Amino acid sequence: MLIFHNPDHALHQPRQEMFRGRLVPCHESPARLHHVMAELQRRPVGTLREPGPLDDALLRRVHAPRYLDFLAKAWEEWIALDAANAELDVLPSVWPVRGFRHDVEPANFAARLGLYSFDAGTPLMGGSWAAARGGAACAIDAARAVLAPEGPRVAFALTRPPGHHAGPDFFGGYCFLNNAALAAQALREGGCTRVAVLDIDYHHGNGTQTIFYGRGDVLTVSLHGDPRTEYPFFLGHADEHGEGEGQGANLNLPLPAGTDAITWRRTLDQALEAVTRFAPQAVVVALGVDTFEGDPISKFALGSADYLEVGRTLAGLGLPTVFTMEGGYAVAEVGVNVVNVLEGFAR
């Protein structure tokens, strides 16, 4: 297995996110990835690689160019407002909800920040753009690796910030660039006519769903905490099946908060049946380990040993597989849990 790790991830070191009326320390921290790297030293389940340069043309086929241009310059604009801003993370505070216009890009920075985001929990700072780009490069390189003639058939994009909440033109949920979607697009352009994205993070992969909602060539399947009570709240219900050519190519399997490992595993089997029915030539697994019983912001109950079994089950698809790193905030256990999935897969 090849493991593409993002050498720039720690440039994104957010300080604070908005939570219940106050700014609190951000759960999504560089330490998460450090723990995975440390566990990979103990259990070298694959070969570590750094990604090559990012394919910007592919990036612009997944995300809207005006959104990417905004992200590229956001920090500079923030500092230009006031030099003292260099000490502060950027957080949006105003959004164009129903009835407002999305087609006119405002000149005001705070307004554009709102246009291109959906929450106040995703701090942006000086290194965020470089870190997100490094992760996108990992995902695309991982996809290309599994399609290479003498390739490994399985690769992992080990990166942060995560990606599955980022849509065509919005950030949120700690995500800026959708690594899983970029991997899927790279697999399509690498010759796979049908690709599946299976999202097993605790949270619904709303960004990935939105990116592919009108397309029939990429199946999106997500099992997650029921959005009626769980983040991201406004998407991820069972009646969202896709539209137009994408009709039937989206499956959501929401589960109540508190769901145990047995029920979760049964639901994973359902997800895998849907993937198999779609008959893809490759699969992307958006791998979040915030389904762990000790996760501080999530409410499923998988134990560390369950992740070995998850890996084994995913390998049963028998497909070229790209993993992208998504959530998981029980920082000390993130390494063991992620590497358990990889080890279970490799066995």
Ligand code: 6XA
């Ligand atoms: C609200 C919680 C964001 C969830 C991020 C996540 N700040 N997504 O783990 O998969």
Ligand code: ZN
């Ligand atoms: Zn998550």
